[in-house]
Amino acid sequence: MKIVIINYGAGNIQSIMFAIERLGFTAVLSNNPAEIKAADKVIFPGVGEASSAMKMLLESGLDTLIPTLKQPVLGICLGMQLMCNKTEEGNTTGLGIFDVDVIKFSSKVKVPQMGWNQIYNLKSSLFKGITENEYMYLVHSYYAPNCAEAIATTDYELEYASALQKNNFYGTQFHPEKSGDVGEKILRNFLELNN
Known part of the structure; x- marks a missing residue:
């Protein structure tokens, strides 16, 4: 199986590579369109600031x-947020894959939300074998509100979408690669998807 991690200058790529290796697979880093198109699975990572990350995507084409890919694609953290219509972070227009706008948590709560929180209302084969209310690791100040494409929910100040799915596109606000055995199981589920 050919697994490509999109390399566009966003952080956190090494921990994803290591998590995939622990599952017995090998991933390649690439920003080459032909190589990305030829992959069986594509991971779109992201740690950083939305407008500068989007600028790097624009510059590389x-x-x-990304929105034209037909194989399973997994956006993680900022990767998921950039797959939405737009984000308040840097007033950034996203890729428009998920029909939701990303907004900032209010000043009533500590931002970023950093640490472990529960996921529930699990609705996708991405969560096969995962029980409700498992704890996942999150670091974020912006969130996607609950919407029709939500496949997992988390509560921090309010309930929001901690995972999204539309057709072959998946997104997790949490970091499966930093979420222990449960996170690795979610990554394995993604790698075993056949859509």
């Missing part, structure tokens, strides 16, 4: 490529 990946902003037009």
